[in-house]
Amino acid sequence: MTAMTQRPNLSKHVNELLILARLRVGPAHGYEIALAVERDSNGAFSFQHGTLYPILHRLEQERLIRGSWEGEGRKRKTYQLTTKGEAYLKGEAREVKTLFLNLIRVLEGPAHALG
Amino acid sequence: MPSAESVFRELNARLDLPARRRALLLRELRADFEDLVTTLVAEGLTPEAAQQKAFRLLTPSPDDAGALSGLHRTRYARLVSGYRAARVQVVERVSIGVMAALAVGAPLFALARSSGLPVGTLTVLGVAATFLLANLAWHAFRIVVRDDADADSLARAGMVQAALLGLTLSAGALSVFVDAALTLSSWEAGGGATTIQVAATMTRCAETTALTLGLTILGVFGALALLQWHLSARTVEEELRALLSPTFDPEEE
Structure with a gap:
């Protein structure tokens, strides 16, 4: 209930954080982000049917990431984390961690906590 | 698949x-x-x-x-998204038309009043210049604010601009010619003219010529801008065609 109140669309928020976390490693194209998230999470998280791009472009509009066109011949768009994005990721990661710890505590029950 | x-x-x-x-x-x-x-x-x-x-x-x-x-x-598209597209376009066109008419009409009316030139003499010039300005302003609005001008409509607008430019130039030249001819014939009928009358006529003709030249320069720049916009829009449309073609090559420029 608390989670629902705090994060009305948790999966969307997690997707945002997954993108930002991948970009913390270094600049990447959209497809590299999609591939890395799926692989690094052992398939637990995956951007199905282009859910990636609306999130990427929204993060770009919010200046949490910066997109730039690069390359010879046909241009490719590369994204990188901004300073604002880095600070946002740090804060949100802390919040999500607390949220999940609380969730686990509830799921495991008071008996487990006492034990 | x-x-x-x-x-x-x-x-x-x-x-x-x-x-x-x-x-x-x-x-x-x-x-x-x-x-x-x-x-x-x-x-x-x-x-x-x-x-x-x-x-x-x-x-x-x-x-x-x-x-x-x-x-x-675009922000503008979001702003007008609650209204019917056809109605929005009517409001846009009327607003731009009125603004163009005011922008052209005000100096022409001032010229007619200060020089004593009959308003009717400048009507053709005013109408041609209003359409010239409105055509340019409408397409500039589509490029800058609506961001939806296509290459074909810009090519047509360029041709209309060239025709209106010719009409404005002809109307301006005709205004000067008719004004000079009418004044000369009235002097002939009245047995000559004073130096002040000659100077006033020359000033009036110079003002009309200057206004016509100003509108011509605006028209030429407008036509060049429309040509540039047309070429940019065509490049975008060509890129879209390439992106949607079965033989898309990601390495091709």
């Missing part, structure tokens, strides 16, 4: 956006799609399996295409 071409064509149809914005989105998505397929094939997947995975990961569903359209809509 559908072809990449058909998937991107469908996506292009779903994106409710001007061509320039659609081209930017499709450029990114198509390049990512092709690069992902190449990467997966290099890692050992068959081309069919690689393409299937790339479709699954990267091509937006109708909902996501809608979300992308929403994100990339």
